[in-house]
Amino acid sequence: MALSATGVTDTGTKRATNQDAIACRVSDDGEAALAIVADGMGGYEGGGIASQLAVDALLEVLEPALVNSALDAVSVEELIQQAIDRASDSIARAQNRDSSLSKMGTTVVLAWVLGHRVHVAHLGDSRCYRVPGSGPVELKTRDDTVVQNMVDDGSITAAEAPRVPFRNVLTRALGSSSDVTASFGYFELAPGDCLLLCSDGLTDAVPDSEWRDLLNDSPGSLEARARNLLEQSLDNQAADNVSIVLVQG
């Protein structure tokens, strides 16, 4: 199947700047795709610098490899980790050059798609979902957050998580963590499925139970579908930056 990809990002309705950065690429033969969302944070404009440095470094390593559909699963994960290491180094160098950027950091979630096979890597709370043609969306990443740890150890339920005051505290991110070994996942897309990467601006503004209908309500291009979901988040007064990247087979 020939893959297509698109991405949209917006400041949202409350923030002064957009500190998210996104990228999506599809190989010339349509067999491979790369999708990235990074959500920057920390310091005046530092977050936007961190997320863009991360996306640039990831593209630098991964984009040339998009043409190589012969990579096995182990090689894909090694390559992605190399790219994440380079992104981390790039942010660290910028922090060393300018002390005002010392607190900057960024989440990152990226998907490497080969045909129907999807490798996902992430640090932080930006997420990857499989959006099936029918049925509920499936979350494919586990947030690196204090709140997720508390859900997992039974301290709170998932339903309580959105009300916890420190729900925005990350346990891992580029720019802060010395260990930037990504969490990896693998799954396969069925015909009619869509892959969605997003920053938490989307998950906070629109319940994921509504996404599939919002994506499918817009019969136009993939970009029009992504924009439909984005518009809903803005209608819902998205308090944070909102980023969405879609990949469809």
Added chain:
Amino acid sequence: MAALSQLVDNVVVHTFELTGPQTRVGRHPDNDICIDELSVSSRHALIEAVVNSYLNDTVDYYINDRDSTNGTFINDVRIQDRQRLNSHDLVRIGWNLFRFVDEDESSLEKTAYILEE
């Protein structure tokens, strides 16, 4: 410091500071917070203060209903299991209304940040 403030007609009539690791709430005099009112069971609810395993200097407060007759409610929803209290939650013990306030909670940053290693 966290506290439960009892409200009558939206006015605070009494404030109970939650000082120990456990605070027992009920009608019997041996409770830490004794509410002598018929809708309150003798041993009605238990509030636990638990140091957060992942965030230094953060204490979480959890409330449990102790099989009371008339229930324990948070923001008008009857609790079934142990539930975390968030600052400004309305807690109802039988027909008695309280506001939970945790002053330390308001000092937490509102924007995303990364846990220091």
